[in-house]
Amino acid sequence: MPRLLAGLVDDAAVFPPGSASLPDAVAAHHRHRADWYADLVGPLLVPASAVLDGKLGGLVEPGFVVGLIGDTGVRGLPAALSLLAEDGIQVRQVEVAVAKRGEDPQPGLAELLKLAEPWHDLDVYAEIPLTFGLMGALDTLAQARADGRPVAAKFRTGGLAAELFPTPVELAAVICACRDRKLPFKLTAGLHHAIRHRDPETGFTHHGFVNVLAATLAAVAGAEVDGVAELLATTDPVRAGERVRAHRDAERPLWVGYGSCSISEPLTDLIRLALVNGGFEK
Numbered sequence: 001m002p003r004l005l006a007g008l009v010d011d012a013a014v015f016p017p018g019s020a021s022l023p024d025a026v027a028a029h030h031r032h033r034a035d036w037y038a039d040l041v042g043p044l045l046v047p048a049s050a051v052l053d054g055k056l057g058g059l060v061e062p063g064f065v066v067g068l069i070g071d072t073g074v075r076g077l078p079a080a081l082s083l084l085a086e087d088g089i090q091v092r093q094v095e096v097a098v099a100k101r102g103e104d105p106q107p108g109l110a111e112l113l114k115l116a117e118p119w120h121d122l123d124v125y126a127e128i129p130l131t132f133g134l135m136g137a138l139d140t141l142a143q144a145r146a147d148g149r150p151v152a153a154k155f156r157t158g159g160l161a162a163e164l165f166p167t168p169v170e171l172a173a174v175i176c177a178c179r180d181r182k183l184p185f186k187l188t189a190g191l192h193h194a195i196r197h198r199d200p201e202t203g204f205t206h207h208g209f210v211n212v213l214a215a216t217l218a219a220v221a222g223a224e225v226d227g228v229a230e231l232l233a234t235t236d237p238v239r240a241g242e243r244v245r246a247h248r249d250a251e252r253p254l255w256v257g258y259g260s261c262s263i264s265e266p267l268t269d270l271i272r273l274a275l276v277n278g279g280f281e282k
Contacts, residue, residue, distance in 0.1 A: 001039035001276060002248040008209070009266050010042035010067055010259040012188070014050070018261030022050060026059045032263055037276070040267065043092050045259050047071040048080040062088030067259075070096030074112050081119075094119065095154055095186070097127040098137070105129065105137040113144055113151065125154040125186050125256075130166050135177060142181035152256065153183055157207050158190015165190060165204055172215065172229035179219045179254060187212065187258040194269035195237045207232060209258060209266060210273065214243040216255040241273055248275075 011032060012018070013025040020028070029044040045067045050056055052072065060066075068084070068091050070077050077094060084091055094116070098108030105128050116124045128137045137153075144151050155174060158165050166174070178185045195208040215231040234240055260266055270276045 001037060004213075004244065004248050004250055004252050005270070005276065006039050006252070007042045008213075008252065008257045009040055009263060010257060011044045011263060012259035012261045013044070013263075014046065015069075015259070015261055020261075022046070022055050023059055028263075037263075037267055040270075040276070041263055042257055043067045045069050045095075048076045051080040051083050052076065054083075056084075056089070057087055060087075060089060063090055065090045065092055067091070067093040067095060070094065074098065074108060074115060077115065091122060093123040093125060095125040095127060095188075097129075099129055099133070101129040101131050103129070104133045106133060106140065109137055109140055113140075113149070116149070116151065120150070122150065123256075124149075124151045126151065127154040127156070127188075130155060130170060130174060134174070138177055138181055138183060142183045145183060153178060153185040155185060155187055156189045157187050157212075157258075158204070162204055165206065168207075168229040168232035169225065171207065171212075171232055172219075172225045175212075175216055175219050175228055175254075176225050184254055184256050186256045191258050191260065192262070192265055194266065194273055194275075195240055196233065196235050208240065210237070210244055210269075210275070211240045212255065212258075213252070214240050216253065217243050217247055220253045237273055241275060244275060 011029050013020040013028060014022055032038060032041045043065045046056060047069050049071050066089055068080055074096055081091060098112055099105035109126055112126055126141060128134055141151055141153055190206045191209045192206055193208055194210040196211050198205045211232050215228045218231055219228045
């Protein structure tokens with residue numbers, strides 16, 4: 001697995017549209033961790049609600065690594081973290097939405113940052129809507145990170161309605177804004193395949209994760225919004241893959257990764273594009 005792709009895809013098997021049961025998700029995650037592509041896969045993402053309901057207890061051994069998703073809101077996180085600690089489960093990251101679309105994210109963000117003060121060993125991702133108050137929230141996160149807090153941003157790139165899919169220009173602006181603030185970010189929703197495409201069932205046009213990777217590499221190299229948007233908008237796998245191929249041995253900058261309910265889909269796309277499994281050999 002090229003260094004550039006290490007840990008790119010968190011295992012979100014229990015979340016829609018996959019919606020696997022926790023026992024099935026844990027069993028599949030063990031298989032991923034034991035297979036040749038293990039370095040591609042991040043932690044298993046588990047909802048705080050399932051932890052609070054005791055559904056994870058007994059399914060995993062001490063030392064099992066998870067990412068905690070705050071589906072119960074910011075205030076439900078401490079109790080879930082406490083239960084995971086009691087079971088010896090290692091939490092790598094916490095991710096939680098701080099506002100709904102159209103809401104001011106600052107109050108929720110302030111609550112999360114205060115609550116997370118003692119979480120020195122956890123990466124904390126504040127999910128911020130791509131609407132009102134976005135740039136101010138990024139400024140707040142960037143300042144907290146500059147002060148030594150392990151915090152970063154998270155954005156949604158899809159959903160059950162067309163307006164939940166940001167345009168290439170909108171997503172490019174966010175990537176460049178994070179670049180300017182030296183603020184890492186995660187993505188979630190809609191990144192089902194490597195290259196930008198239209199879903200024939202819904203009619204929604206999805207971003208491609210290879211497009212996002214190429215666009216982020218370009219942004220870090222100094223490209224502005226229009227150039228970054230062009231890479232996000234292309235449906236040409238050669239153009240999107242060229243920059244990725246050229247940086248195969250580098251550490252992935254800025255973009256931490258994304259959650260996917262399927263590991264096989266992104267892996268299959270990477271193999272088809274000859275970006276893994278010997279595909280970088282000329």
